[in-house]
Amino acid sequence: MSSVPESPTPFVRLSREVVVENPWHRYCMDRYTQRDGSAGTYHYVDIAGSAATIPLFSDGTVVLVEGFRYLLDCWLLEFPIGGMQAGESALSVAQRELEEEAGLVACDWHSIGSFAPYKGVSNEICHYFVARDLEWTAQRLEPSEDIRVHRMPLGDARRRLLDARPADGQSLAGLLFLDRWLACESGGALDCELH
Amino acid sequence: MSSVPESPTPFVRLSREVVVENPWHRYCMDRYTQRDGSAGTYHYVDIAGSAATIPLFSDGTVVLVEGFRYLLDCWLLEFPIGGMQAGESALSVAQRELEEEAGLVACDWHSIGSFAPYKGVSNEICHYFVARDLEWTAQRLEPSEDIRVHRMPLGDARRRLLDARPADGQSLAGLLFLDRWLACESGGALDCELH
Numbered sequence: 339m340s341s342v343p344e345s346p347t348p349f350v351r352l353s354r355e356v357v358v359e360n361p362w363h364r365y366c367m368d369r370y371t372q373r374d375g376s377a378g379t380y381h382y383v384d385i386a387g388s389a390a391t392i393p394l395f396s397d398g399t400v401v402l403v404e405g406f407r408y409l410l411d412c413w414l415l416e417f418p419i420g421g422m423q424a425g426e427s428a429l430s431v432a433q434r435e436l437e438e439e440a441g442l443v444a445c446d447w448h449s450i451g452s453f454a455p456y457k458g459v460s461n462e463i464c465h466y467f468v469a470r471d472l473e474w475t476a477q478r479l480e481p482s483e484d485i486r487v488h489r490m491p492l493g494d495a496r497r498r499l500l501d502a503r504p505a506d507g508q509s510l511a512g513l514l515f516l517d518r519w520l521a522c523e524s525g526g527a528l529d530c531e532l533h
Numbered sequence: 534m535s536s537v538p539e540s541p542t543p544f545v546r547l548s549r550e551v552v553v554e555n556p557w558h559r560y561c562m563d564r565y566t567q568r569d570g571s572a573g574t575y576h577y578v579d580i581a582g583s584a585a586t587i588p589l590f591s592d593g594t595v596v597l598v599e600g601f602r603y604l605l606d607c608w609l610l611e612f613p614i615g616g617m618q619a620g621e622s623a624l625s626v627a628q629r630e631l632e633e634e635a636g637l638v639a640c641d642w643h644s645i646g647s648f649a650p651y652k653g654v655s656n657e658i659c660h661y662f663v664a665r666d667l668e669w670t671a672q673r674l675e676p677s678e679d680i681r682v683h684r685m686p687l688g689d690a691r692r693r694l695l696d697a698r699p700a701d702g703q704s705l706a707g708l709l710f711l712d713r714w715l716a717c718e719s720g721g722a723l724d725c726e727l728h
Contacts, residue, residue: 358552362653368603373677381557382604385654407653452699454702456655457703458602459558459655462651482543482569505648505706507650507659507703507706508651510702511700514708
């Protein structure tokens, strides 16, 4: 957001400590001061980012994956998504996750938006793509993974994602980016890439 | 999600350790085994939940708040949101945050949906409300807080939230819940509460 460009950054970081480092993220503690002189600490998840994909067939169907989410203690229907490691591009991660989780490869990729899923506790930015010209291949899952693949009309996917309890915020964001992109596509633009 | 009710929980938790506890969340490490016998650890944010509100005036305008988000290093336009403490109701937190951050009190509240903003790293469920019959009062901010309040037509809010770089995933989810609720309201239902 650049709508308040005149305002200086209200925080000055004094130090950063990595409390826990694991293969997926770092949990950090920063010490900072604010403009009014008050000091504080901030605990947060530091992560390289993530990439998510909406696989869109020419007949208007999309693919959702369904896996068990340990932290929610339920099966969750979602668009394929995966975490980036430092140095990886969002597109390459999106392509790898789409193949591993959904068993799909695609020739036509478009970046359709990016968002912060959890602004208060994580610095993650999630990059969204739509993938077209899709072909089925084999899923590549870990032995312990169980991910089911569901193909359905976009309207059905929208209803199922929105009506799930809980809904998956990261998939909901993708629906809005897709709607914006499709509106732009239908407007006749040759290259509708927004980011 | 209950679409795979026949499947047993694929994870069995063996232990839980609280690595860090602060006023906002706990950072935990669980040890678990999976059905195939493989063992693992899971680091995550444990939090009581959150509550967010879309303040909707009868003229079709809504209110967004804009604050500096330390982890994103930018000013972010968003719907008022706040974390719950154990034992608090989502509605009471939504009402408190709306008054503190936006300087608004409301007589008419409806629950419009709930979602998991960050399923892979946090067990947080965010509960969304729409608030109507609004009246302005004073913001109640901490001395170090600087939160600007913006009232605008819903269509403008939608565009600004979606076009922000990065967009705020938690606010995007609210837009979809609001659309569903408004479609239901316009259908003539007396009580359109969905949850």
